[in-house]
Amino acid sequence: MGSTIIVNDLRKHYGQVRAVDGVSFSVEEGEFFGILGPNGAGKTTTLEIVEGLREADSGTVEVLGMRPWPRNAKLLTRIGVQLQATSFFERLTAREQIRTFASLYGVAPKKADDMLGQVGLEDKADTPAERLSGGQGQRLSIACALVHDPDIVFLDEPSAALDPQARRNLWDLLRQINESGRTVVLTTHYMDEAESLCDRVAIMDDGRILELGPPASLVRGLESVTRISLETGTLSVESAAEIAGPGASVDDDGVSVTIGTDDPARVLTALAERNLLTGIQVRGATLEDVFLNLTGREYRA
Amino acid sequence: MTAFTSLSRAMLLGWFRDRSALFFSILFPLMFLVLFGGIFSDMGTSKMAVIQVGKVPLLEQSAAGLGDVLEIQKSDDPAAAREKVRQGDVVAAISQQGDALQVSYSAADQVRSGTVQGVLRQVVAQANAVGVPQRFTMTAQQVEDDSLKAIQYVTPGLLSWAVAMGAAFGAAATLVTWREKRILRRLRLAPVALGSVVGARVGVSVAIALIQTAIFLVVASLPFFGLRLSAYWWMAIPLVVAGTLTFMAIGLVAGGLAKSAEAASGIANLIVLPMAFLSGSFIPLDAAPGWLQTLSNVFPLKHLNQGLLDVMVRGQGPLSVLPELGIVLAFGLVISLIAMKVFRWDSV
Ligand SMILES: Nc1ncnc2c1ncn2[C@@H]1O[C@H](COP(=O)(O)OP(=O)(O)O)[C@@H](O)[C@H]1O
Ligand SMILES: [Mg+2]
Numbered sequence: 001m002g003s004t005i006i007v008n009d010l011r012k013h014y015g016q017v018r019a020v021d022g023v024s025f026s027v028e029e030g031e032f033f034g035i036l037g038p039n040g041a042g043k044t045t046t047l048e049i050v051e052g053l054r055e056a057d058s059g060t061v062e063v064l065g066m067r068p069w070p071r072n073a074k075l076l077t078r079i080g081v082q083l084q085a086t087s088f089f090e091r092l093t094a095r096e097q098i099r100t101f102a103s104l105y106g107v108a109p110k111k112a113d114d115m116l117g118q119v120g121l122e123d124k125a126d127t128p129a130e131r132l133s134g135g136q137g138q139r140l141s142i143a144c145a146l147v148h149d150p151d152i153v154f155l156d157e158p159s160a161a162l163d164p165q166a167r168r169n170l171w172d173l174l175r176q177i178n179e180s181g182r183t184v185v186l187t188t189h190y191m192d193e194a195e196s197l198c199d200r201v202a203i204m205d206d207g208r209i210l211e212l213g214p215p216a217s218l219v220r221g222l223e224s225v226t227r228i229s230l231e232t233g234t235l236s237v238e239s240a241a242e243i244a245g246p247g248a249s250v251d252d253d254g255v256s257v258t259i260g261t262d263d264p265a266r267v268l269t270a271l272a273e274r275n276l277l278t279g280i281q282v283r284g285a286t287l288e289d290v291f292l293n294l295t296g297r298e299y300r301a
Numbered sequence: 302m303t304a305f306t307s308l309s310r311a312m313l314l315g316w317f318r319d320r321s322a323l324f325f326s327i328l329f330p331l332m333f334l335v336l337f338g339g340i341f342s343d344m345g346t347s348k349m350a351v352i353q354v355g356k357v358p359l360l361e362q363s364a365a366g367l368g369d370v371l372e373i374q375k376s377d378d379p380a381a382a383r384e385k386v387r388q389g390d391v392v393a394a395i396s397q398q399g400d401a402l403q404v405s406y407s408a409a410d411q412v413r414s415g416t417v418q419g420v421l422r423q424v425v426a427q428a429n430a431v432g433v434p435q436r437f438t439m440t441a442q443q444v445e446d447d448s449l450k451a452i453q454y455v456t457p458g459l460l461s462w463a464v465a466m467g468a469a470f471g472a473a474a475t476l477v478t479w480r481e482k483r484i485l486r487r488l489r490l491a492p493v494a495l496g497s498v499v500g501a502r503v504g505v506s507v508a509i510a511l512i513q514t515a516i517f518l519v520v521a522s523l524p525f526f527g528l529r530l531s532a533y534w535w536m537a538i539p540l541v542v543a544g545t546l547t548f549m550a551i552g553l554v555a556g557g558l559a560k561s562a563e564a565a566s567g568i569a570n571l572i573v574l575p576m577a578f579l580s581g582s583f584i585p586l587d588a589a590p591g592w593l594q595t596l597s598n599v600f601p602l603k604h605l606n607q608g609l610l611d612v613m614v615r616g617q618g619p620l621s622v623l624p625e626l627g628i629v630l631a632f633g634l635v636i637s638l639i640a641m642k643v644f645r646w647d648s649v
Contacts, residue, residue, distance in 0.1 A: 081487075089312075089315055103303070
């Protein structure tokens with residue numbers, strides 16, 4: 001299995017802004033690859049250079065052994081791109097949208113209708129795209145990107161502005177797409193999304209990749225604390241500090257008392273002895289902690 | 302389906318479902334047609350005053366029936382009678398020389414003078430039917446210079462305006478919305494030639510313009526309006542196509558300059574509406590001051606108008622409008638070059 005995407009020392013600037021500042025990575029066939037970073041990190045710019053929508057100032061991109069720039073029709077038939085949910089023809093129904101896109105790739109209408117079913121929109125087929133909900137719009141957009149059976153699928157912040165339930169549904173769909181053997185490249189500014197979906201993530205900030213690897217190993221690499229929270233009032237701050245021992249932090253924000261410790265097993269045992277495990281929350285290090293650790297800044301999407 | 306046909310279909314459906322586009326490109330101009338070309342026909346029920354100059358035996362013969370429709374005044378002074386017509390005091394002045402009945406009417410009151418002429422024609426026809434062999438003839442003459450009957454004038458003018466507006470708005474709005482909604486980028490990601498995209502858009506605009514033309518001609522030809530097309534009216538088709546291309550280019554310039562679809566429509570309106578007035582789409586330019594008539598030549602709409610008038614109602618031959626056709630296309634070419642300068646793929 002070879003690399004389907006190879007990006008080498010990509011750079012792109014707008015005036016003084018270095019939107020992409022020396023980015024290199026490669027994506028394996030069948031991989032679910034994520035680019036994670038706050039707004040303005042350069043995710044979209046990177047993705048669009050790889051897709052062939054923008055030209056890089058310098059650096060090389062190879063997708064399926066081809067150069068995406070200048071516009072390469074042969075490559076375009078093998079990649080599927082999901083832009084924002086609103087990139088639809090005006091006043092066409094969901095079915096008309098996907099059939100129109102299908103015909104641009106020479107795909108039969110029947111196949112387009114099947115794809116609509118695969119993303120669970122068959123009952124919305126006659127609804128104008130403007131009247132779909134956010135989640136439905138994203139699913140239609142993804143269906144349009146998949147209609148010609150591409151090898152690689154690019155998704156730019158597909159779950160932005162979705163409610164939690166719609167996000168979960170979307171994640172299931174994205175996993176299915178990946179499990180059907182397609183390479184998926186996704187950008188997101190949600191840490192949990194990257195953690196839950198991606199085989200590997202590139203953490204990006206300020207036009208650069210700070211760290212790249214499977215989410216679990218990035219998190220494991222941290223000498224990081226585990227946070228244990230209890231409802232305020234179940235345990236006083238003093239006794240919490242006593243249980244936690246030296247080197248741990250205790251914090252009470254009025255809702256919950258949170259103990260930050262590098263020895264969660266000992267603290268949990270102590271709490272269990274006091275019969276205080278009801279309603280307890282334990283949270284390990286997350287990509288947010290990785291980001292904090294890398295940049296010294298709190299992660300704000 | 303090829304990319305071209307499926308894109309054309311998508312755009313045509315989008316247009317057809319857009320109530321405001323339908324309103325502005327079809328209904329709105331038709332309202333003007335009704336207003337300008339037909340509103341006076343309701344006024345024909347009251348008795349109409351005509352003036353009889355000298356002896357008109359034909360009128361006197363059938364005066365019994367005519368009295369219900371016409372109020373006949375008498376005069377011996379032809380000049381004074383014509384002046385009365387010009388002033389609008391009476392609808393027509395009627396005189397008879399031998400077998401020939403002559404009617405002078407005013408263009409200011411198209412509908413009533415038309416009615417009077419109709420009545421008189423009937424009188425002549427009846428007289429001829431009774432007295433074999435046929436002998437009476439009738440000629441009608443306008444007291445002003447010989448410009449055209451309202452509907453004859455109004456139809457080509459309003460049609461050129463409607464086509465201009467439809468094409469300019471269509472192009473401006475499509476460009477901006479497609480840019481805003483990123484459909485242009487989405488299409489760049491599909492293996493379609495740019496030519497198919499542009500071609501589909503042009504094709505759709507031309508199709509819409511031809512639909513407008515058909516509806517206009519059908520409505521104006523209804524007996525109520527009474528448009529009479531001249532023999533070479535079909536030369537209007539290439540003119541309409543050329544006008545569509547030119548005004549699409551104007552719309553593309555507006556779309557290139559504007560940041561939102563509303564602004565694009567606004568700019569297109571700001572260009573097309575004053576141009577329509579100054580090009581004589583609504584009101585004939587014949588009576589306008591000379592400098593205005595000269596100025597009007599810088600507007601493509603003026604030439605489109607002119608060409609449509611010539612072939613649709615003035616009965617000029619197909620080759621006579623080739624200069625207008627050329628001028629309209631030349632405008633289109635120049636404006637297209639400007640449009641390419643201000644074109645942007647992306648809103649960022
Ligand atoms: N077309 C553009 N013109 C000027 N600046 C741009 C353009 N596109 C992106 N930028 C700038 O480049 C930086 C990276 O943007 P982007 O790639 O959109 O980030 P992200 O997708 O991670 O939010 C930002 O500072 C943004 O303002
Ligand atoms: Mg972005």
